[in-house]
Amino acid sequence: MATQIKAGTNAATADAATQLDIYRRMSLIQQNDEAARKVVRSGRLMMPYYSPRGQECIPSAVSANLNDDDQICTIYRGTHDMLAKGVPLDVLWAEMAGKVTGTCKGKGGPMHITHPASGAILTTGIVGSSMPIANGLAWAHKLDGSRRVVIAYFGDGASNIGAFHESLNLASVWKLPVIFVCQNNRYAEHTKYEAATAVDQISKRAISYTMPGVTVDGNDPLAVYAAANEAVTRARDGEGPTLIEAVTFRFFGHVFGDDDAYMDKAEKAAAMDKDPVPLFRAKLIAEGIATEEQLAEIEAKLAVDIESAVQFALSSDMPPPEELTRDVFAEEIA
């Protein structure tokens, strides 16, 4: 029987400053999600909203290993990935609101946020499609001879689509500096993981593509940090791709407004009891990495930033009508 190529042998540990930095990102994501659901519920903003609540830890710990010029490809549920990578709040919110001040002048919307300066280079609404393009971005870095890496984020459901398999195979054959990060939140839309996935751990799929595959607790910042650190180092050193499966849980329905009746109530309650944000917060205090006052101050500052971004978005202008036909091609062609 084939054995899994293990990652996690030369893992680095996150020092105190890094842990605090990870927590700051997690709190930002959690509070931002709170605000987004509130604004959509109030009817002040109409957008499809896919809550990343419960998955804060994964991109926060991954991003702690990345530089500004490393890139991420994410999906419709990707506000946590974007915020963790440093997409500024005001342009993110303005894009979610479809305003001209948004990252994409309002023409992409929440499912297609692009902010190259912070490395958020692609957000796709198509399941599985972050991966083939991540390969191309990584190919360019390799040709450039740079040490930049690309993260492809995707869900458990996306590991069943052809693009996943084509992409892992090519990345391995070409030894691309790309890290495939599967956020296994146990559901794909309304379908439970087991009902649609023929393998108990997605990381095992790495065996077929001769790349390291590892499953980590996606709610444990230090475990995610260590796995990502090793994968990023391998990629920077020209040793090729890694598949990381971070097991987590989606706290709300697939999309805002979904009643989540299909979710197992006990399973959900148990997962929410292990909410990664307060757990990590308590750990930081217990271990003396931060004080209650310090964390409260960080959180309060983030709350102010989020509120100001919401106001910026809501008070910004819609794109002017001439934007309708702009950006189809470099030159304007009717």
Next chain:
Amino acid sequence: MANRSKITIIQAINEAIAQAMAADDKILVLGEDVADREGGGVVGVTRGLSTRFGDDRVRSTPIAEQAIMGAAIGAAINGYKPVAEIMLMNFTTVAMDMIVNHAAKLRYMSGGQTTVPIVIRMMTGAGIASGGQHSDFLEAWFAHTAGIKVVAPTNAADAKGLMLSAIADPDPVMFIECSRAYGNSCEVPEVGEPIPIGKASVVQEGTDVTIVSYSEIFQRAIAAAKELEKDGVSVELIDLRTIAPWDRETVIASVRKTGRAVIAHEAVRQFGVGAEIAATLQEDLWGELKAPVKRLGAPYTSVPFSQGLEPLFIVSVQQIVEAARATIGTAAAPVAMGIN
């Protein structure tokens, strides 16, 4: 300099890519079997390129069309200019998400921040007994998708010039090569000059009827025009060359002059490129048309394999001749024009 008379479309495309790669090291080639170790392409279009420019820039890929297109798109976003081969146009069907949802839309959806300057080369065409899944002209699908340009050269000189423009273009360009016509040769400048995308070529001026076509069917339009000339019919021949964005100005100006138009293409007639052109002509020239615009294309079927049927699928010279005659037959005074 070697004595050089005529070269084929295969050689012309090869020369164009080599010329562009020599001038700009950001240009890459990828696709199934494109490198020399794998034979330099199934018909040899990319032959010699990996030897000359290196295996990093000319890469054979797994048989994975989504992965090929994704690699091209991502590299393009990060500053490279990939020329990706999808071996046959029908195989775009398994990469439609990458082409339509991503390559075509990323400029727009990102508000102009991420752009996808790629060329997608494909061969296709009926007439070589390849059957229903290896022969389709699918240009109308892509022409209907905002954000993709579509070109389809008919001769080697245009193939070279259009390929140079396609590579230089800042947006995705589908480059359709007709397998039947690959061996057609003509005089081609050794150092290619770009032929602008979006510009049709008025290959022959005439006064009675305009025939618009592209790709190999245009060769049939040329033959039809010779036939019609024997009857004294003066044909204006337009090779569209680019399907999206198509050269409305040139076509409209011509039909304004002749008052009659026949559009001929290989793709299925129903909902084809001919329908778009015909609709535009009646919108813009209503009252100036001397006859209803004629559209010729394939019947609404898959491409048949049998040699008893396949030739019936492709628009023939005779059909073009008859369509042109029909437009003139409905004219006010055909006899006065010396024909009947």
